[in-house]
Amino acid sequence: MSIQFKSIVELRGMLDEKLISASELTQETLQLAKKYQELNCFVTMNDEVATKKASGIIPSDEISSWLEGMPLAQKDLFCTKGLRTTCSSKILADFIPPYTATAVEKLEDAGAITIGKTNMDEFAMGSSNETSFFGNVHNPWKKGYVPGGSSGGSAAAVAAGIVPAATGTDTGGSIRQPAAHCGITGLKPTYGRVSRWGMIAFASSLDQAGPLARTAEDCAILLNSMSGYDSKDTTSLNSDVPDFLANINQPIDGVKIGIIKEFNLGELDSEVQARFEESIKTYEKLGAQFVEVSLPNISASVPTYYSIAPAECSSNLSRFDGVRFGHRAENTDDLNDLYIKSRSEGFGDEVKRRILIGTYALSAGYYDAYYKKAQQVRRLIKNDFDHVFQSVDILMTPTSPNTAFKFGSKGTQNPVELYLEDLFTISSNLAGLPAISIPHGQVNSLPAGLQLIGNFLKEDQLLNAAHLFQKNSDFHLAQPNLEDFS
Amino acid sequence: MDQETVRTICYLARLEIDQKKSNKIQKDLETIIELIGGLQTIDTLDIEPLYNPLEMTASTHEDIVNSDNEKEKFLKNAPASNEDYFLVPRVVE
Numbered sequence: 001m002s003i004q005f006k007s008i009v010e011l012r013g014m015l016d017e018k019l020i021s022a023s024e025l026t027q028e029t030l031q032l033a034k035k036y037q038e039l040n041c042f043v044t045m046n047d048e049v050a051t052k053k054a055s056g057i058i059p060s061d062e063i064s065s066w067l068e069g070m071p072l073a074q075k076d077l078f079c080t081k082g083l084r085t086t087c088s089s090k091i092l093a094d095f096i097p098p099y100t101a102t103a104v105e106k107l108e109d110a111g112a113i114t115i116g117k118t119n120m121d122e123f124a125m126g127s128s129n130e131t132s133f134f135g136n137v138h139n140p141w142k143k144g145y146v147p148g149g150s151s152g153g154s155a156a157a158v159a160a161g162i163v164p165a166a167t168g169t170d171t172g173g174s175i176r177q178p179a180a181h182c183g184i185t186g187l188k189p190t191y192g193r194v195s196r197w198g199m200i201a202f203a204s205s206l207d208q209a210g211p212l213a214r215t216a217e218d219c220a221i222l223l224n225s226m227s228g229y230d231s232k233d234t235t236s237l238n239s240d241v242p243d244f245l246a247n248i249n250q251p252i253d254g255v256k257i258g259i260i261k262e263f264n265l266g267e268l269d270s271e272v273q274a275r276f277e278e279s280i281k282t283y284e285k286l287g288a289q290f291v292e293v294s295l296p297n298i299s300a301s302v303p304t305y306y307s308i309a310p311a312e313c314s315s316n317l318s319r320f321d322g323v324r325f326g327h328r329a330e331n332t333d334d335l336n337d338l339y340i341k342s343r344s345e346g347f348g349d350e351v352k353r354r355i356l357i358g359t360y361a362l363s364a365g366y367y368d369a370y371y372k373k374a375q376q377v378r379r380l381i382k383n384d385f386d387h388v389f390q391s392v393d394i395l396m397t398p399t400s401p402n403t404a405f406k407f408g409s410k411g412t413q414n415p416v417e418l419y420l421e422d423l424f425t426i427s428s429n430l431a432g433l434p435a436i437s438i439p440h441g442q443v444n445s446l447p448a449g450l451q452l453i454g455n456f457l458k459e460d461q462l463l464n465a466a467h468l469f470q471k472n473s474d475f476h477l478a479q480p481n482l483e484d485f486s
Numbered sequence: 487m488d489q490e491t492v493r494t495i496c497y498l499a500r501l502e503i504d505q506k507k508s509n510k511i512q513k514d515l516e517t518i519i520e521l522i523g524g525l526q527t528i529d530t531l532d533i534e535p536l537y538n539p540l541e542m543t544a545s546t547h548e549d550i551v552n553s554d555n556e557k558e559k560f561l562k563n564a565p566a567s568n569e570d571y572f573l574v575p576r577v578v579e
Contacts, residue, residue: 375535432539
């Protein structure tokens with residue numbers, strides 16, 4: 001029986017019924033990764049350690065944890081002890097962390113087997129996975145098309161059925177947008193729900209780790225393990241973690257879903273609109289009620305984000321100086337020259353662009369006009385969310401205004417063109433809210449995603465609504481034809 | 487944004503830009519600054535900045551050495567080190 005395209009729940013059943021052993025599952029997963037290496041999903045494989053860990057798992061008649069023996073892929077932004085972690089950057093091309101990120105450690109402690117590290121936009125800066133030092137990742141649905149970004153390798157590995165699930169991080173949509181473009185499910189939890197310790201920082205007040213999987217049910221399983229307070233992360237939330245899996249079969253009669261007036265969905269591609277209308281009907285049949293709501297400042301999300309995120313990035317990335325770790329330039333005149341040459345050789349163009357914008361926004365004379373102003377608008381955006389969540393339970397939007405596009409077709413002349421792809425996803429990062437993307441059909445033979453945004457710490461509501469949608473549709477079961485990649 | 491400003495920001499960020507790409511970078515930065523400059527039209531009088539969505543003070547812990555604090559392991563990733571320190575080009579003659 002093939003393991004390809006199987007969910008965690010299905011693989012758990014196969015393991016528990018002894019149709020397959022943990023060792024066989026890991027070996028078949030590694031073989032699938034090799035077979036489809038042209039997708040370029042992985043930067044580094046973890047064959048040896050994965051094989052050893054899997055062989056130590058003895059089948060028993062006891063009830064196993066969901067993740068015992070489950071192969072997972074980790075975004076190459078999570079530090080993994082003894083396993084190269086590059087953030088898809090030349091500057092970290094040889095970096096071997098001495099510790100493991102808490103989110104990954106929790107999954108591994110629950111029995112998961114890390115089979116490799118996935119490709120991504122360099123330092124998570126991008127929406128198409130085209131900024132990786134290790135090359136583009138192909139969308140499994142169409143060769144030469146982007147998988148979305150920045151967690152593009154994780155999304156493609158799940159969509160190609162290589163692994164049942166993978167970790168990702170989301171600073172402005174980096175879990176949800178690639179999940180949408182690849183036809184899978186991806187959840188960005190509430191800011192602080194999952195520890196950021198051991199994640200290589202991009203924008204510290206926006207970054208959040210979360211799962212990418214084939215179903216909302218599988219995302220609930222991963223989130224159960226990943227969540228929880230961590231004293232090593234100073235912004236970790238010390239609040240109760242519900243059992244997300246136990247909560248996903250609740251009826252949604254009377255649940256109020258808001259449609260955001262300011263997003264002008266009527267201006268989108270007619271097929272994107274059609275999928276959205278169909279999803280509204282699906283939820284209406286399930287008993288949900290729809291209302292139009294207004295978030296007057298939400299249209300300012302993109303400029304707000306592109307002031308705050310680069311500012312935080314310019315500060316965070318100052319640690320890459322060629323001294324303590326990472327690339328060091330040769331033949332330098334003095335210490336200052338070493339900093340400049342190491343950074344200039346090590347960072348790619350998009351990372352440099354964002355560091356420069358951030359440096360400008362934080363520099364004397366411009367701080368109030370750009371950085372402080374953006375943080376003030378950020379509060380207005382959060383106030384808008386606080387206000388609408390007094391009258392609705394969930395907000396619903398398309399995940400992305402478009403489906404996947406051809407390599408090199410967006411943002412090369414004007415970077416802002418690519419930034420606008422994040423229009424629907426960015427606001428939940430600014431406000432720290434949870435949001436999920438689920439597949440809801442196709443547009444021109446490419447997957448389209450539906451986004452549900454929830455109130456603070458309401459991941460359970462989102463997972464429940466997403467699960468009910470998947471129980472009443474089969475979009476999440478669609479599989480790409482991978483002939484072009486093997 | 488003129489070339490002189492671009493040069494100043496580059497120096498502050500300890501980056502140098504390939505001369506062939508200099509005009510393109512300048513144009514890109516102008517486009518992005520124009521995008522974020524659009525925020526000026528929004529009235530934010532008396533609005534407190536929101537620096538973190540949780541609005542909580544970062545938690546602190548005791549400053550004690552623990553098992554995560556192992557010198558040898560961290561020095562191992564350094565491009566140049568001896569058994570105690572990271573090595574850099576001489577800064578004092």
